[in-house]
Amino acid sequence: MRHAGIDDFLRLARPALAAGPVAVIMAEDLVEVESTLQHHLAAGFRTLLLFAPQTLVLDPEIAAQVHRIDHPVREEHALVRAVNRLIPHAPPGTWFYYGYNAEYLFHPFCETRNVRELLAFHTEERRDAMLAYVVDLYAGDLDRFPNAVDRAGALMDRTGYYALARPGPEGHPKERQLDFFGGIRWRFEEHVPRARRKIDRVALFRSQPGLVLRDDFTFSAEEYNTYACPWHHSLTAAVASFRTAKALKSNPGSTYEIPTFLWHNSVAFEWSSQQLMTLGLMEPGQWF
Structure with a gap:
C-alpha cells in the first residue's frame, strides 16, 4: 500500500x-x-x-x-x-x-532462526533494546562499481575495530556503554564528520511512552544504550551497510581522494552470521 x-x-x-x-x-x-x-x-x-x-x-x-x-x-x-x-x-x-x-540486518544464527525468535529470546532476557554494529561493505573495483556497491563481490574489513569509554555528563564513563569505531569510517576519517564516525547503533528497540531516538542513534532511556545487561553478555546484531562507501564516493570532497577502498585487511563478505561472530562483530550471548 x-x-x-x-x-x-x-x-x-x-x-x-x-x-x-x-x-x-x-x-x-x-x-x-x-x-x-x-x-x-x-x-x-x-x-x-x-x-x-x-x-x-x-x-x-x-x-x-x-x-x-x-x-x-x-x-x-x-x-x-x-x-x-x-x-x-x-x-x-x-x-x-x-x-x-543498501543496509542488511544480521543476527546470530539468522540462517536458521528468524528475527521473531531472536526478539522473543531477548525479551525473555529482560532486554528492551539491542545494540548493533554497522559493518561497512564496499566494492573492490570502483571503476566497475563507481557508487561502491557490489553485492556479489562485497568486501569488508576483518580488523581495525575498537571501542572507547563513553563519557557521561560529568566526564565519568557511562556504565555498560561504549563508543565503537572501525571500518572505512575509521580508515578515511578525515572525510567523515566527527559525529558520524561511530559504528554503534541501537538498531532494535521496543516502543514505550516518552521514548525518543536521538540523532546519534542512541535513546533517551539510557538502559537502551547498553551493550549488555548487568549479569551476563547479551545478544548483539550487525548491520552490513554500503551506506558509508556510497556517501564517500558520491561526495565531491572525497570521491577523487579515494581511488580504492581495498587494503591488506579487506576480505570477502560471506553474507553469513558465522563470519560476523567469528570476527567479534556480533555477540550470541546466552542464545545457542
Missing part, C-alpha cells in the same frame, strides 16, 4: 504497527532498495515500512508486501524524525528495527 506521507499512513494504516516486529527502511536513494526490502521480509518482520522518494518504482510483488510512504528522505536526520513519529503510535512493547537502503 502506498501512502502520501507519514500523516496519511498514521490515519489509514496505524493498526499495522501493532503487527510487530516492525522494520522501518529509509530509502535515501534508489540503490538496492528492493534487495533491502527482500532481505528484511525474509528475516521475519511482520510489518515493513518503506520511507521513499516519489521517484522510486517498486516491483509490484514487493510493493504489495510493504507500506510505502512518500517522504522527503534527504532532509537532515530524516530517519530519526520518522522513527520518533512512529513510536507514540505503536502499542508499548512493539519491537522496531530501523535502517537505510
Whole structure:
C-alpha cells in the first residue's frame, strides 16, 4: 500500500504497527532498495515500512508486501524524525528495527532462526533494546562499481575495530556503554564528520511512552544504550551497510581522494552470521 506521507499512513494504516516486529527502511536513494526490502521480509518482520522518494518504482510483488510512504528522505536526520513519529503510535512493547537502503540486518544464527525468535529470546532476557554494529561493505573495483556497491563481490574489513569509554555528563564513563569505531569510517576519517564516525547503533528497540531516538542513534532511556545487561553478555546484531562507501564516493570532497577502498585487511563478505561472530562483530550471548 502506498501512502502520501507519514500523516496519511498514521490515519489509514496505524493498526499495522501493532503487527510487530516492525522494520522501518529509509530509502535515501534508489540503490538496492528492493534487495533491502527482500532481505528484511525474509528475516521475519511482520510489518515493513518503506520511507521513499516519489521517484522510486517498486516491483509490484514487493510493493504489495510493504507500506510505502512518500517522504522527503534527504532532509537532515530524516530517519530519526520518522522513527520518533512512529513510536507514540505503536502499542508499548512493539519491537522496531530501523535502517537505510543498501543496509542488511544480521543476527546470530539468522540462517536458521528468524528475527521473531531472536526478539522473543531477548525479551525473555529482560532486554528492551539491542545494540548493533554497522559493518561497512564496499566494492573492490570502483571503476566497475563507481557508487561502491557490489553485492556479489562485497568486501569488508576483518580488523581495525575498537571501542572507547563513553563519557557521561560529568566526564565519568557511562556504565555498560561504549563508543565503537572501525571500518572505512575509521580508515578515511578525515572525510567523515566527527559525529558520524561511530559504528554503534541501537538498531532494535521496543516502543514505550516518552521514548525518543536521538540523532546519534542512541535513546533517551539510557538502559537502551547498553551493550549488555548487568549479569551476563547479551545478544548483539550487525548491520552490513554500503551506506558509508556510497556517501564517500558520491561526495565531491572525497570521491577523487579515494581511488580504492581495498587494503591488506579487506576480505570477502560471506553474507553469513558465522563470519560476523567469528570476527567479534556480533555477540550470541546466552542464545545457542
